[in-house]
Amino acid sequence: MRLLDHAEAHWPQLSKVEVTYRGAFGYVTGVLRDGERIPLCRLRYGGSAHSFGFAIYSAARDRYQDALLRTGLPPALPKRPSTPRAPSTSPGSITSRNP
Numbered sequence: 001m002r003l004l005d006h007a008e009a010h011w012p013q014l015s016k017v018e019v020t021y022r023g024a025f026g027y028v029t030g031v032l033r034d035g036e037r038i039p040l041c042r043l044r045y046g047g048s049a050h051s052f053g054f055a056i057y058s059a060a061r062d063r064y065q066d067a068l069l070r071t072g073l074p075p076a077l078p079k080r081p082s083t084p085r086a087p088s089t090s091p092g093s094i095t096s097r098n099p
Contacts, residue, residue: 003028019043039064 007017007030014030017040021027026043039057042064046052055064 041067 004017007014013032015033016031018029018031019026024045028040030038030040041057042055044053055066058065
């Protein structure tokens with residue numbers, strides 16, 4: 001809803017904003033009053049509220065380009081696990097020992 005409210009307040013030339021979903025992606029498209037559809041951006045769900053991304057549509061390149069934040073980092077990097085990984089028990093691993 002925030003997206004729709006923002007579009008209404010800041011993009012009066014759009015008659016509506018549509019979001020379609022394919023897999024983990026949400027594609028945001030602006031629709032002009034004459035019916036022309038303009039791709040705006042792509043949202044990516046990474047499995048939790050802390051893992052997401054977005055890409056801005058480039059008309060010049062006719063594709064989506066991943067966006068970076070002002071920090072230069074991607075929008076949401078996957079968090080490191082809070083618990084260490086269990087040691088491997090496969091025969092060739094460093095942590096396995098044969099007596």
